Every structure is written in structure tokens, then in C-alpha cells.
Amino acid sequence: MAERDVHLRVCPLCEAMCGLEIHVEDERVALIRPDRDNVWSRGFICPKGTTLGHVHHDPDRLRAPIVREGDSWREVTWDAAFARCEEILHGVVERHGRQSVTAYVGNPTAHNFSLGRYIGLFVGLAGMPMIYSAGTVDQWPKNLSCMLMYGNMWWIPSPDIQRTDYWVIMGGNPHASQGSLLAAPDVIGEIDRIRQRGGKVVVVDPRRTGTADRADEWIPIVPGTDAALLLAVTNVLFADGLVDLGDLADLVNGVEDVRTLASEYTPERVEATCRVPAATIRRLTHEIAAAPSAAVYGRIGLCNQEFGTLASWLIDVVNILTANFDRPGGLMFGNPLSWSVASLPNPEFTGGVQIGRWHSRVRGAPEVLGQLPLSCLAEEIDTPGNGQLRALVTIAGNPVISAPDAGRLDRALAGLEAMISVDNYLNETTRHAHVVLPGLSALEQHHFDDLIPMWAARSAATFSQPVFPPADGRPEEWEILTRLGALVAGMSSADIDVDALDDGYFTALCGAVGVDPDTAMAQSPGRGPLRLLDLQIRTGTFGDRYGERPDGLTLEKIAAEPHGIDLGPMVPRLRELLRTQSGKVELAPPYITDDLPRLRDRIEREVSSLLLVSRRHVRSNNSWMHNVTVLMKGKDRCTLLIHPDDASRVGVTDGSLASVSSEAGSLAVKVEVSDEMMPGVVSLPHGWGHDKPGTRLSVAREHAGVNNNLLAPADFLDEISNNAAVNGIPVEVVPA
Numbered sequence: 001m002a003e004r005d006v007h008l009r010v011c012p013l014c015e016a017m018c019g020l021e022i023h024v025e026d027e028r029v030a031l032i033r034p035d036r037d038n039v040w041s042r043g044f045i046c047p048k049g050t051t052l053g054h055v056h057h058d059p060d061r062l063r064a065p066i067v068r069e070g071d072s073w074r075e076v077t078w079d080a081a082f083a084r085c086e087e088i089l090h091g092v093v094e095r096h097g098r099q100s101v102t103a104y105v106g107n108p109t110a111h112n113f114s115l116g117r118y119i120g121l122f123v124g125l126a127g128m129p130m131i132y133s134a135g136t137v138d139q140w141p142k143n144l145s146c147m148l149m150y151g152n153m154w155w156i157p158s159p160d161i162q163r164t165d166y167w168v169i170m171g172g173n174p175h176a177s178q179g180s181l182l183a184a185p186d187v188i189g190e191i192d193r194i195r196q197r198g199g200k201v202v203v204v205d206p207r208r209t210g211t212a213d214r215a216d217e218w219i220p221i222v223p224g225t226d227a228a229l230l231l232a233v234t235n236v237l238f239a240d241g242l243v244d245l246g247d248l249a250d251l252v253n254g255v256e257d258v259r260t261l262a263s264e265y266t267p268e269r270v271e272a273t274c275r276v277p278a279a280t281i282r283r284l285t286h287e288i289a290a291a292p293s294a295a296v297y298g299r300i301g302l303c304n305q306e307f308g309t310l311a312s313w314l315i316d317v318v319n320i321l322t323a324n325f326d327r328p329g330g331l332m333f334g335n336p337l338s339w340s341v342a343s344l345p346n347p348e349f350t351g352g353v354q355i356g357r358w359h360s361r362v363r364g365a366p367e368v369l370g371q372l373p374l375s376c377l378a379e380e381i382d383t384p385g386n387g388q389l390r391a392l393v394t395i396a397g398n399p400v401i402s403a404p405d406a407g408r409l410d411r412a413l414a415g416l417e418a419m420i421s422v423d424n425y426l427n428e429t430t431r432h433a434h435v436v437l438p439g440l441s442a443l444e445q446h447h448f449d450d451l452i453p454m455w456a457a458r459s460a461a462t463f464s465q466p467v468f469p470p471a472d473g474r475p476e477e478w479e480i481l482t483r484l485g486a487l488v489a490g491m492s493s494a495d496i497d498v499d500a501l502d503d504g505y506f507t508a509l510c511g512a513v514g515v516d517p518d519t520a521m522a523q524s525p526g527r528g529p530l531r532l533l534d535l536q537i538r539t540g541t542f543g544d545r546y547g548e549r550p551d552g553l554t555l556e557k558i559a560a561e562p563h564g565i566d567l568g569p570m571v572p573r574l575r576e577l578l579r580t581q582s583g584k585v586e587l588a589p590p591y592i593t594d595d596l597p598r599l600r601d602r603i604e605r606e607v608s609s610l611l612l613v614s615r616r617h618v619r620s621n622n623s624w625m626h627n628v629t630v631l632m633k634g635k636d637r638c639t640l641l642i643h644p645d646d647a648s649r650v651g652v653t654d655g656s657l658a659s660v661s662s663e664a665g666s667l668a669v670k671v672e673v674s675d676e677m678m679p680g681v682v683s684l685p686h687g688w689g690h691d692k693p694g695t696r697l698s699v700a701r702e703h704a705g706v707n708n709n710l711l712a713p714a715d716f717l718d719e720i721s722n723n724a725a726v727n728g729i730p731v732e733v734v735p736a
Contacts, residue, residue, distance in 0.1 A: 006376035008035055008183070008562045009464030010110045010443050015452050016178035016185050018045050019564065022053070022443070022467055027466075029053025029443070030599055037292035039566040041185035043144040047619050050626045052442055056468070059423050060627055060696045061568055063471070071497050071694070073436075078475060082483055084435050088418035089487050092106055092391040096542070098127060100390040101488055102420075104377065105133040106397020107622060114477035115422075117341055117529045121478075121505045122395075125485030130367065133393060136374045137402060138300065139181060140723040141308035143369055145660070146333070147353055148589035151579025154368055155343040157316065157331040158182040159295030160454035160570050162192045164329040166197040166291035168284070170226055170302020170315070171727075176616040180299045183456035188214055199291075202274075202284065205301065206613055207641070207683055208676040219284070223611045224276040226298065227307040230314035231265035232278075233285045236319050238262060240441035242283075242289040246323030251575065253489060254588030258317060260426040263595055265358045273603045275678070289322050292469025294577055303612065306725045307599055308718035313592050320587060326574040334575045336453030337461045337553060338536035338543075338566065343454060344512050344736045345579060352581050353677040355591060355720075363715075365722065373722040374399065377716035378409040381416060389422065391418035393484060396439070400428040401623045401689055404712035405664050425627070426458070431694040436486075439477040443467040459542070462564035463555065476640030478502075478528045502527055506535070513539040513644055519546050525555060542567060595720045607680075609730035611661070614686040614708055623687040626700040638705030639672035641683040642733065647673045650733045657736035660684070662711040662729050668736040669706045684708040684734060686726070 009020040019038025021647070023031040031051045036043035045147065059218050066073045066079030092100055100602045109115040123131060135143065139156075144150070149154040161167055172180060174187035184190060191201050191214045192470055193332030203212040204219045204226070213216040221229060237243050237260045245252055267278035288294045292598040298315040300309060324330030346405065357519070362379040365372050366380045377399070392413070400410045413419065413432035422428040424438045447464035470476075476482075479498050486496045503521070509729070510517040520538075523546055534555040544552030558565055581584055616622075619631045626632065640658055642650075652658045654673040659666055660682070669684065677683060689707025690700035709726065 004030060006633070007465070007467045008469065010447050010449070010462045010707040011045070011052065012447050013048050013624070014111070014178050014179060015183040016041065016044070016046065016187070017183060017449055017452065018049050018185055018461055020045065020049060022051070024467060027468070028060050029056060035563060037563040038462060039564040040136070040458065040462060044186035044189070047631065048621055048625055049611070051625065051631055052104040053073040053644050054628045054630060056443045056628060058440040060428065060698055063442065066426070066436050068434050078473065080434055081437060082487070087421050088434055088495050089391060089420070090490070090546060092324065092418045094360070094492065095287040095489070098488070099129050099387055100391055101126070102128055103131040103393040104397050104399055105131060105397060106399070107134040107138065108396040108624060110451050110476060111449070111554055112396060113446050113448065114439070114529050114567055116479065117532050118478040118481045118693050119395065121501070122481040122485040124487035125501065127481070128488065128731035130370060132370065132374050132377050133371060134397060134402060137304060137339065137396050137404070137724045137726065139303050140368065140371065141303045141312040141718055141721040142181060144309055144721045145313040145316065145592065147349075147369060148591060149313070149580075149586050150577065153339065154344070154451065154454060155333055155577050156181050156455050157325070157333050159297040160329050160332045160455050160457065161194070161295065162569060164194060164295045165189070166288060166294035167194055167199070167201045168204065168288065168289065168294070168296040169201070169211060169215070170298040171298030171303075172244060172297060173205070173209040173211045175214065176618045179453050182297065182299070183452050191215060200287070206681040207676050210618070219280060222273065222275050222607070223301070223613050223681060224306040224602070224725070225270070226305070226309035227314055228270040228301050228603055229274045229276055229281065230264065230311060230318060231262050232267045232270045232281045232323065233288070233318055233323075234258060234314065235317070236267065236285040237264065237289065238284055240286070242285065243321045244289070244323040245320065246327065248320065248574070248585070252585045252587050253582060254586060257593070258321070261588065261596060268601060285320070288324075293327070294322060294324045295319065295330050296324070301727055304724055305727045306602070306716070306718060307595070308723045308725070309592055309721045310595055310599055313589070316588060318677050320585065326572045327567070332570040333577055334454045334456045335459045335541060335571055335573060336456060337459055337558070337567070338453070338533065338540045339513070340451045340454055341509070342451055342535070359716060361385070363517065368720070368722045371722060373717055373724060375404040375717065375724060377403065378405060378412040378714070381412040382408070382703070384482045390416060392416055393431055394419070394421045394423065394433070395481070396423060398427050398429045398623050400692070401707055402709065403727060404709055404716070405714035406689070406707055407665055407708035408714070420484065422477065422484070426694070427623070428690065428692045428695060431692065437480050438481065439472050440474065444470045444600050446477065446530065454687060458566055458569050460564055460566035462556060463559045476528065499527065506531060507536060515539055515546060530555070568599050583722070591720065597651065598719065607730070609634050610733055611682050612660070612711060612729040612731045613681060613727045614706070615641070615685070616685060620685070620687060624688065624705065626690060627697045629699050630698055632703045636658050636670060636705070638669065638685055638688045640669045640733070641672050641674050641677050643677045643679045643681070644673050644675060646680050646682070646733075647671065651735050652733060659736040660711060661732045662713065665710040666712055667706045682731065690709065
């Protein structure tokens with residue numbers, strides 16, 4: 001056998017952050033298997049992590065910039081690519097002003113060593129009035145509720161599943177996604193371990209997922225009614241004398257307000273709406289309150305629905321009212337080895353949180369934490385008038401697949417005067433670009449997660465070195481973002497000094513954490529995200545503060561431990577992290593509680609349509625991984641799941657084609673009849689629809705599937721957070 005080099009690194013694909021062994025032979029990945037000595041993941045791995053070599057070697061992956069000329073593309077040098085970017089961006093700004101330029105930031109940004117740390121510099125340099133992001137399809141209700149309750153939108157508490165005795169999972173499916181706003185390896189294994197130690201796991205979901213199959217109990221619920229269920233749980237806590245604030249009694253405002261607000265939402269009142277029996281709600285409440293420790297967790301199914309903020313807020317309310325907050329086994333804040341750029345206080349909210357500081361041009365939608373609904377992007381591009389968007393920069397995202405009312409956005413992008421994409425593929429979105437600037441593959445760059453450890457089960461981390469060196473002269477993503485931000489600001493390519501701009505950014509961050517920038521620069525291992533990571537570690541909870549604490553951590557010390565460092569489980573941190581104006585937890589923020597009348601109307605409203613929800617598969621990661629042959633093998637996964645009773649009623653059969661229609665559009669898809677769906681609810685996976693002309697995704701095209709966001713109405717959203725409601729969409733299903 002040829003000799004192999006073995007590289008240890010962390011998988012960057014999701015919040016499980018699994019340690020990998022990557023075996024390289026003749027400059028190709030020969031094998032990827034779990035690092036059984038990694039202190040965090042201890043040998044766990046999912047199917048996606050084994051395919052990083054396939055992604056790196058994928059012939060469809062872009063390795064040089066491309067420029068569009070009519071309907072064709074040609075490779076160009078990096079200098080020529082940036083010159084074209086300068087030409088089209090400056091032209092738009094000169095003709096229409098900087099307000100005509102925006103950006104879209106995709107979900108993979110949070111998993112990228114450069115992008116996650118430098119998106120702030122890009123936005124700051126560009127001076128765009130606003131940007132759009134995947135956050136308003138994913139988790140903006142959680143950002144909003146945490147901002148109003150605790151004073152920071154990115155300190156999001158997560159369940160301490162490694163020590164809990166009772167875990168309630170609402171709208172999450174770790175069997176497919178591992179964790180989400182929950183970082184832990186082998187989450188399904190943790191479910192088994194909870195049960196083995198005598199605990200209980202309950203899944204509340206319209207679908208009997210793989211997670212529900214491993215739990216003790218599955219409670220089906222009508223999509224979009226989770227807030228009503230949680231209000232009923234809160235009602236029982238007060239009515240039956242089960243409220244216990246534990247050690248937080250002196251730190252919580254608004255308990256009596258919550259008592260009053262929940263008083264009308266008895267289990268009997270909400271059971272017909274949720275289709276959860278009142279007796280089940282009462283039993284569930286008493287079990288949560290009686291458990292030695294419990295954690296109620298709500299994820300994407302609660303966030304991207306009609307009442308996402310109310311549901312996300314009430315998750316934390318129930319944990320706080322049962323003394324299951326900020327203590328082992330309950331909901332806790334992570335204690336990472338390095339702080340995240342996102343965790344720094346936002347100076348915009350120094351005087352308190354304000355919502356609706358400005359509104360969108362076309363729809364009049366209010367901004368929420370600086371963002372408009374992603375569904376506004378298409379109308380802001382295709383609606384003429386003062387302020388019309390004429391230029392777009394997309395960063396590691398595919399909104400033509402992931403945005404609500406996806407068909408309109410697809411059409412709108414074709415009308416842009418300038419579109420630049422930072423992306424490794426010519427996909428359904430980037431095919432509209434004028435310039436595509438590819439980043440490095442995951443195996444060509446360092447890795448150390450920035451945002452995810454904020455909700456990690458343990459204070460652990462592993463630093464990853466590149467497996468393959470990038471080609472000479474290829475810029476890293478942080479350099480690409482810096483140049484693009486400067487170009488939007490009006491600078492010419494010849495005058496852009498990336499190193500000087502990086503020094504200014506680093507100096508500002510040093511000031512934010514109270515260290516001398518000259519001292520930090522003198523001791524740093526380079527520049528860019530490496531230098532920034534060293535700052536994040538050294539000025540973090542466990543850091544050496546550049547010599548002030550000699551035994552503290554540095555990047556060098558962590559890098560010297562190839563299997564990682566683990567400094568223990570979560571610890572109580574609420575008193576340290578609170579940043580509200582009052583200095584206390586705001587249990588009943590008026591901006592959130594003022595939305596209860598809208599929920600009251602929903603409880604009184606009958607729903608006769610089938611309701612559509614989305615789903616994910618363990619071998620899929622949104623649209624990211626659909627160009628990997630080994631992940632696409634097997635039976636067709638892009639099917640419409642429907643309960644046998646509903647299939648019989650609407651006249652569709654297993655394996656047949658059905659037409660699924662909403663007010664936004666319609667599509668035809670193969671039917672899969674299964675009692676894993678509760679009656680009245682159907683499901684399509686998200687991240688598919690790879691049938692667009694002009695892409696270079698040869699494997700994905702063979703497994704095109706359908707785009708469920710063609711059915712998502714642009715104006716169906718959680719009104720107070722701007723998050724899209726892509727779960728609970730009323731649809732009609734008939735034979736195709």
C-alpha cells in the first residue's frame with residue numbers, strides 16, 4: 001500500500017463539530033473516519049462528515065473566478081475578476097447610490113473559518129443600509145426573544161442534554177440534523193443515555209421523526225400551534241402551584257405578568273387547536289416540574305412558523321418557571337474557549353432595543369434587529385422606483401432554493417445590473433451572477449468554530465490545520481470580503497490595502513475587549529482570521545490575556561493538542577451575561593406579549609386545508625451536499641409524505657404523482673404514504689429543486705427534486721420577528 005498521511009481536523013458541516021481522521025494518499029483523500037481520541041466527539045461521525053474528500057475533489061467545484069458573458073462563462077485571473085467587480089459595482093453606485101446595493105448572507109457563513117469572522121468587516125466597509133440573511137428563514141425569533149429577555153441576540157440558551165433527566169424536544173429532529181442551536185456530538189446517543197439513566201425523552205412534532213422513534217413518547221401537534229400548547233403548560237404551572245424560580249428568584253422580572261397572560265389558556269381551551277388532549281398537556285407539565293432536572297427545547301419547527309417568537313419565548317419561560325434555567329440539566333448558556341465576534345455588544349442597542357427603526361420600501365415591513373424578511377428581497381429588486389435594488393452580493397448562500405416565494409426571487413435576480421457571488425459552485429442562485437468568486441474548500445483552510453460554541457454542551461475545542469495547500473495566489477475568503485466591502489464603499493482596486501484594513505478591524509476588536517492592539521499584534525501568529533482567533537482565545541474566559549494570566553490559553557496551546565481540549569461541561573453564567581437595561585431577565589417583554597391577540601385569533605380559527613411542513617434527512621444538509629454521489633444514493637428522498645387517511649381522502653396513492661398547491665404556487669411530486677405523518681399534515685424536504693438551466697451541479701441535477709419554497713407565500717411569516725413561516729403552509733393536494 002502507498003504511504004498515507006493522516007490529518008486530524010474537525011468537520012465544519014454542522015453543530016456536532018465531530019473530530020475526523022483524514023487519510024491522504026497521492027494528494028487525494030483516500031479515507032475519512034472518526035477520530036476516536038477527539039475529546040469532544042469521541043469517535044462519533046455522521047454520513048456527511050465522511051464525504052469532505054468528495055466535496056474537495058468535486059470536478060464541479062469552482063477553483064478560479066468566472067465572469068459571465070451573455071449566457072456563457074469564462075475563467076479569469078483574480079485581478080481581472082476584481083476589476084470586473086469594480087466596474088459593475090461602481091457603475092451601480094454612481095447611477096443609483098449606495099442604497100441600491102445589498103447583500104445576502106447564507107447559512108454556510110457560520111461554518112466557515114474566514115466568512116464568519118469577517119462578515120462584520122465586509123458590512124462595515126460597504127456601508128450598505130441593510131443586508132438580508134438566512135437568519136430570517138431559520139432562527140430570527142430566537143435571536144429576538146433572547147435580545148429582549150437577556151440583552152444579547154446571540155447568547156441563546158441550549159439544553160444541557162448530557163446531564164438532564166427529562167428532555168422535551170419541540171420542532172427539532174436531531175436524528176437528521178444533530179443539534180441546531182444545540183452543539184453536542186451524537187445527540188441521538190444522548191437520548192439513549194438519558195433513558196438508560198432512568199430519564200425520559202418526549203418529542204412534540206407533527207411527524208414521527210427518527211428522533212421520535214428513539215424517544216419515550218411522541219406527541220403529534222398541529223403545525224403553528226406550539227405557542228398555544230406552551231401557554232397551556234404555563235397555565236398549569238401557575239394553576240397547580242408548580243412554579244419554582246430556584247436560584248433565580250431575585251433575577252426575574254414579569255412573573256406575575258406571565259401568570260395573568262397565561263390564565264385564559266387552559267389545556268381545555270387549546271386542545272382542539274393543537275390536537276393535543278388536555279390530559280396529556282397536564283401530565284406533561286407535571287412531569288417537567290417533578291423531574292430532578294428537565295430541559296424544554298424548541299428549534300426550527302418552532303422558529304419558522306406563524307408564531308415563531310411566541311413559541312421561542314415560551315420555551316424559555318417554561319424552563320425558567322420550573323427552576324430548569326441556568327443550572328445543570330436544564331437550559332444553559334455555553335462557555336466557549338473563545339468569544340464570538342457576534343457575541344460582542346451591539347452599540348446600536350446601547351440605549352435599549354428598538355424595533356421598526358425603518359421600514360422596507362415596497363411592503364412597509366419594519367426592520368427587526370437590523371433585518372427585513374428575506375421574502376422582501378425579490379420585491380425590492382423587481383419593483384421600480386426610488387431606492388430599487390440594482391446590485392447584490394451573495395455570500396455562501398442559495399436563496400433561489402431557500403427563500404420563500406422562491407420563483408419570484410429567481411425571476412428578479414435576472415434583472416439585476418450587478419450581481420457578485422462568493423461561492424464555490426455555479427448553483428441555482430449564482431447562475432444569475434456576473435462574477436463568481438470561489439472560496440477555498442473546507443480542506444484547504446484552517447477551522448475553529450466561531451459562533452457555534454456559544455451553545456455547546458461542553459467547553460471544548462479542536463483547532464484544524466489545512467489538509468491541502470491552496471493554489472498559489474488564491475485569496476482566502478476574508479480577503480475577498482475585505483476587497484468587496486471596499487469596492488462597494490467606492491475605493492478602487494488599485495487603492496485597496498487589504499492588510500491595512502485588516503489591521504484597522506483587528507485594532508477595533510482589541511478595543512472592544514480591552515487589550516492593547518500593539519501588544520496583540522506583536523504576539524499574533526499571522527493576520528486575518530488566525531490573528532483574530534488568537535485574540536478570541538486569549539481574551540476569552542480561559543485565555544492568557546497576552547501574558548496577564550500565564551497559565552491561560554492561547555491558539556498555540558490549543559493547536560498543540562491535535563485531539564482537542566475539553567475544560568468541562570456548561571456552568572451557570574446568567575448573572576455574568578445579562579445585558580438588559582434592568583439587569584434582570586425580562587420574562588414578559590411587551591413587544592412579544594403584545595402579539596398574543598394574534599395567537600388568540602388563531603385558536604378561534606378553524607383550519608380545513610392540509611398543512612405543509614418541511615423536513616431534512618441525515619444524508620442532506622440543506623442544498624449544500626446534493627452534489628455528492630455517495631450521499632444521493634438510495635431511494636428518492638424528495639417525496640410528499642402524507643398520512644394514509646389523507647391520501648385516501650384526496651385520492652393519491654403511494655408512488656403516484658400529486659399536485660401540491662398553495663397561494664404562492666404549485667408543483668408535482670411523488671407521493672409517499674406513511675403513518676409517520678399526523679392526519680392533516682403533509683411534508684416536503686427543503687433544499688431541493690436542482691432543475692434550473694445554467695448550473696454546474698451534475699450530481700444534484702440527476703436528483704433534482706422539487707423546491708418546497710415555491711409554495712411558501714412571501715407574506716406568510718411570524719409578523720413580529722420577520723421570520724418566514726415555511727412550516728404550517730395551507731396547501732391543496734390532488735392527483736397530478
